[in-house]
Amino acid sequence: MNYAQLTISNPMTKAITSCTVKRESRQSLFITHKWQYLCLHVPLRVGVVLLALASIPMAAHIPSVGEGGRPSLAPVLNQVKDAVVNISVTTRQNYRITWWDDWGRLNPQRQYRDVQAAGSGVIIDAERGLVVTNHHVIAQAQKVVITLQDRRTFDARFLGSDPTTDIAVLQIEADDLTDLVLADSEVLQVGDFVVAIGNPFGLGQTVTSGIVSALGRNQVGIVNAEDFIQTDASINPGNSGGALIDIEGNLIGINTAIISPSGSSSGIGFAIPSNMVRTIAEQLIEYGDINRGQFGVRIEPVTQAVAEGLELSTNNGVVVTEVIPNSGADQAGMRIDDVIIAVNGKEITNSADLITTIALLRIGQQFDLTVIRNGREEQIEGVVQEFQKGNEILPGISVANMTSSHPYYGRIRGVVVSAVDSRLSQSNLVVDDLILEINRKSISNIRDLESIDLEDRPLFLRVLRGTTQFRLIVR
Incomplete structure (x- = not known):
């Protein structure tokens, strides 16, 4: 595995100077x-x-x-x-x-x-x-x-x-x-x-x-x-x-x-x-x-092992690993091991496809899901619900604890950015960022934030976005 240097070139994100990224090629x-x-x-x-x-x-x-x-x-x-x-x-x-x-x-x-x-x-x-x-x-x-x-x-x-x-x-x-x-x-x-x-x-x-x-x-x-x-x-x-x-x-x-x-x-x-x-x-x-909403499912990509276990004929789509109680997905009747293969007729090949598609829908908007359940293709109607923001730690930035379905759960400690209001936020954080440290203090859960003066400035954050770690200064 090679390593590459990630450079954010906008001077406004000056706190993110460079960081090492694992990549398949040196780019x-x-x-x-x-x-x-x-x-x-x-x-x-x-x-x-x-x-x-x-x-x-x-x-x-x-x-x-x-x-x-x-x-x-x-x-x-x-x-x-x-x-x-x-x-x-x-x-x-x-x-x-x-x-x-x-x-x-x-x-x-x-x-x-x-x-x-x-x-x-x-x-x-x-x-x-x-x-x-x-x-x-x-x-x-x-x-x-x-x-x-x-x-x-x-x-x-x-x-x-x-x-x-x-x-x-x-x-x-x-x-x-x-x-x-x-x-x-x-x-x-x-x-x-x-x-x-x-x-x-x-x-x-x-x-x-x-x-x-x-x-x-x-x-x-x-x-x-x-x-x-x-x-x-x-x-x-x-x-x-x-x-x-x-x-x-x-x-x-x-x-x-x-x-x-x-x-x-x-x-x-x-x-x-x-x-x-x-x-x-x-x-x-x-x-x-x-003002983004949520549907209320945790998902994972359909790997070869998942496809074999669920007797699927393709590796495309995403498999539901958790349905959030009382969410739009719960009300629509989604089940664990449902495989989502399309939204509004648009093919879903991986997790990013579904995240992007839902991110473009408005709160209250209805949409059609095509799922494979027990080997049969079914149509389910879903509704985008208002996102539950959770704990606001900075203006416009809310965080939540990692759940057991999170891909980094048990491997990395941190809190997840659950909502961002760009009208208030000046931090350049985005939804799903993991905050690992604040002022050089490790953050394992929301309770750890109680010992940090979040009103103090500047705040020095260590953030994980995807596979990339970087430093961010909040002034």
């Missing part, structure tokens, strides 16, 4: 909003990419311009590029300076400085001035300035953000805007041509092209609710929040992250599909937050 995961671009040398290969694109026989329709019908993306880009904006973020970073005074004593002093960062965004409603971007681009921002392609600048108003899906919505007051309508990402197929537009390395608007490499990517470890479009279109630090469009100029995704050993593009980029963006953005615009 580093970089959130694509990064400001250390001055020390990077990135050869520009846009011409090579476009040349290769033009020389391949294409089934998709490509606009033509000029005599001889020269293949070009220019006609499409001229219609959409003004909808992609540059985002400049100012955050307040504090640090400690310590020196010896005249009496030989250590004299620590806290200093503050403003840190500048850059990202991208997409105008999705020109009339109302609504701009969608990534949560990690604007998290903990003191000031956000949006620059249009005609060089006009506007202070942005924060409407809401969702760390679970890494989506945020801003608003500006401006006239003569161009917007991109969110298309239906369900019609995408692997092999479709796509174009990425953004602000890599703070250079200004840049266009790159490629194809859809994969769909429905999850278990990547970037956020909790993952259903990414994977593309080989060149995406670099600063592209976060930018547009991924199809060959006809439809907005089909918001660029979010890359996997790379160097921090720059290596042909593996991820975008949030437009259908997820639409669902989350509508709630953020209306309520300023995502």
Whole structure:
């Protein structure tokens, strides 16, 4: 098993500098909003990419311009590029300076400085001035300035953000805007041509092209609710929040992250599909937050051993290991050893599929589950219920003890983040994070929190997210 270095490049999450991650290959995961671009040398290969694109026989329709019908993306880009904006973020970073005074004593002093960062965004409603971007681009921002392609600048108003899906919505007051309508990402197929537009390395608007490499990517470890479009279109630090469009100029995704050993593009980029963006953005615009519910089951993936034990013909789906009493699942008649294989007709192949699907449903919304019970396929109607928050330890952050069905139960001690209200929380914690330590004191259960002054600042947290441990400072 190799180890890789995980770098969170957003200066606003400065407490998470780096940590060691077990991976099958020596790669580093970089959130694509990064400001250390001055020390990077990135050869520009846009011409090579476009040349290769033009020389391949294409089934998709490509606009033509000029005599001889020269293949070009220019006609499409001229219609959409003004909808992609540059985002400049100012955050307040504090640090400690310590020196010896005249009496030989250590004299620590806290200093503050403003840190500048850059990202991208997409105008999705020109009339109302609504701009969608990534949560990690604007998290903990003191000031956000949006620059249009005609060089006009506007202070942005924060409407809401969702760390679970890494989506945020801003608003500006401006006239003569161009917007991109969110298309239906369900019609995408692997092999479709796509174009990425953004602000890599703070250079200004840049266009790159490629194809859809994969769909429905999850278990990547970037956020909790993952259903990414994977593309080989060149995406670099600063592209976060930018547009991924199809060959006809439809907005089909918001660029979010890359996997790379160097921090720059290596042909593996991820975008949030437009259908997820639409669902989350509508709630953020209306309520300023995502009020998620729960169904009330504990689940595990269907392994080969589970499939054999339950006499299943496939390894797809998730098996129910616990039904929470009085929950929506309990009321719907769910049972232990039920295997969930689809929700609203959408196939469920693993735990991440189910988590993401339920995370996008609203409280009170009904949905249809397809389950295998005792070897027979059955249909069950479920309802999303309000999440029971439990114990609030920080503004907007609630925790609960680990249950026996938790995958880390008995192996790691800690408390589980059970609910996050992004309107109140400034900690960058997300649901299902495990808090292992606070101020260097190990946390085994909620009772251990009673001996810690949670009002004191800063708080030093050690957190486990998936398979990744990192330090987090709450100020």
